[in-house]
Amino acid sequence: MSSPHGRGRRAAARLLAPAGALTIALLGFGAPAHAAPSAAELRKQITQKSDQLEKVVEQYNKLNTQLKETRAEAAALERELGPLEVKADQAKGNVARIASTAYRTGSFSGLNALLDSSGDGRLLARLSALDQLATSQRAQIDEAHRAAGDRFEVKAALDARLQEQTTRFTAVETQRKGIERDLAKLKELRRQAGLTDEKSSTYTGSIPAYKGKAGVAVAFAYKQLGKPYVWAADGPNGYDCSGLTLAAWRAAGVSLYHQAATQWREVAHISRSQLLPGDLVFYSGLGHVALYVGSGKVIHAPTTGEVVKIASVDMMSPYGYGRVRL
Template identity: 40%
Template sequence: MVAQACTDIEHRSRAGAILRRIAAYTGVTVATVGLVTAFAGSRAHAADIEYDTASAAEIEAHLEDLEARRDDAATSLTGLQTQLTAAQAVITAATEDYGTTGAQLLDVTAAVESAEDELGAKVSTLVEYAQEQSDKYAEAEAATETADQLEPQIAALEAQVEELDAQIDEAEAAYDEAAEAEAEAAAAAEAEAEAESESASSSSDSGSTAEYSADAATAAVQFAKDQLGESYVFGAAGPDTWDCSGLIAGAYGVSGVSLTHSTWAMWDETSAISRDELQPGDLVFYNGQGHVAMYIGDGQVIHAPKPGDVVKISDLDMGMSIDGYRRV
C-alpha cells in the first residue's frame, strides 16, 4: 500500500515536472490559459457611435481606440502562435525520438545486447529505456494538451483581429466623409456670407439694367438640353464633354455671345437679377461662384455637376448654397 502510494506520488511528481519543463520550453504558463477571455474582458467594445451624426473629431477618437484594440489583439495573437509552434515542435521531436514499434524494438534489442551479461544489468537497462520512453510520451502528451488549448484561443483572436480590421475600414470611410462634409459646410457658410454682402451692395441695380434676350436665351437652353447625358470633364468645353462653365459658354456661343470659360469671370460678365425675375437662359451661381447652372423654367436648372457625373437637369434648390442669379 505504501509502495503504491509512493509510486502514485512519484508519477504525479514526474508528470508535473514534465509539464513544467514543456511549459518552460514553449513559453506557456498558467496565465496563458484563458488569455482570449481575459483580453476581451479587459478591453470592452469601443463606445457605440453613430457615424451619421458624429463629428469628424469624435470619429477620429473612435478610430484611434479601434486601432489600439487591434494592435493589442495582434500582439496577443503573435504570442499564442509562437507558443503553438513551440508546442508542435515538441510533439514532432517526441514522435521522431519515440519512433515506430519496429524502431523501438530495435532500440530495446540494441540496449539489451550492449548491457552486461548479468540479468540484473539487462533488466535495469530495459527499465531505464522504458522510463525514457514514458517521459517522451508524457512530454508529447503535455505539448498536445497545450496545443489543444492554444488553437481555439488563436482562432478567436484571428476572428477578433479580422472584425477590428473591418471596423477600422468603416471608421476611416466615415471619418473621410464627415471631414469632407464639414469642410464643405464651412466653405458654403463663408460663400453665403460673401454672397449676402455682395447682394446687398448690388441690390440697387438688380434687374434694372438686365435686358432679357429671348432669342439667345432660347437657343442656349436648347443647346444645353442637346448635351444631356454627356460626361463631365474638368476644363472641358465640348463637343462631347463639359464642365459647368464650359457648358454655359458653349450654349451662348451658338448665338455669338462670348462668355469666358470661368465661373468667376462669367459672374462679372453678366448682370444681377432677383430670383423672381428668373427666366429660361438665366444663370444661377452656387458654392461661392464655384459652380454655375442654367435656369430652364419650372424651378429647374440644367448643368454639368462634377467628375463622374453627366449633364443633367436638377432642381433649382439642389442642396448647394446659391450665390445669386445673373442674366447674360
C-alpha cells in the first residue's frame, strides 16, 4: 500500500505535467529566430559594411600602386638590359677574336681552352690567364668583364622584380575578388533597405576661386561633384576617396599616392584651426580622406551607391588634417 505522501506527489505530478508541457511549447514557438532587420538596423549594417569595405579598398589601392611601380621598374630594367646585352655580346666577340689571333700566331698555346662554346662563364673565368697579350687587348678583356658583370647584375635585378611583380599580382587579384564579393553583399543590404544608387549628375553651380595650386585642386573637385563612387578609381568617370584627392592635386601638378593612409604620411600635419582650402581631412582611422574646400565643408567620394558630394567637415569625427607639400 502506498503512503498518503506518495499518492500526493503523483497527483501533483499529473496536475503539473500539462502546465509544464505548455510552458515548453510556448518557449519552442516564440518569436521567429530570423526576424527581418528593421530599417535602422539595415542602415547600421550598411554603414559598418561600407566602413570595412573602404579600408579594404584602400589596402587594395596601396597594393595595386605598388604593383604598378614594380612593373614600371621591371620595364625600365628590361630597356636597360637590351643595350647591355648588345655590349656584352660585342665584348665577348672581341675577346674571341683576340684569343683566336693569339692561337693562330702561337702567342699563347693555351687559348684553345678559352674558345670552347660552353658559355660566357668559362670564357670570362679564364681571361686572367691572358697576361701575354698587349695592353690594348687587355683593355678589351677588362671591358668584357665589366659588360658581362653589368648584364648579370641587371638581369638578376630584373628577375627579382618580375618575381615580386608576380607575387603582388596574385595578392592584388585575390583581394580584388574578395572586394567584389563584399560589394555584392553591400548592394544586397542596400536593396533590403530600399536604397537605390544615387544618379550621376553634372555640377553646374558656382565654384569658389582660390589662388595657387590649392585653388586648382578645389576647382577640380567641384567639377567632379555628382560623379559616382567607383572603388579603386581615380577618374575621370568615377572615384574612390583617395582617388579623388589624388586626382584633384594631380590637376594642380602635384603627385599623391592612391591610399588615404599613405597620403597622411605625405602631407604636413596641421591643426583644425589652420585648415585652408585644398587641405586634406582624414577620417575613420585613415580609412577615408576628403578635400577641404572652405567654409567648414569638404568634397569627398563617400561609398558604393553614392556620388561625389559636399559634406560638413564634421560628417564623421576627423582623424587629422594635412597640407599637401608643394
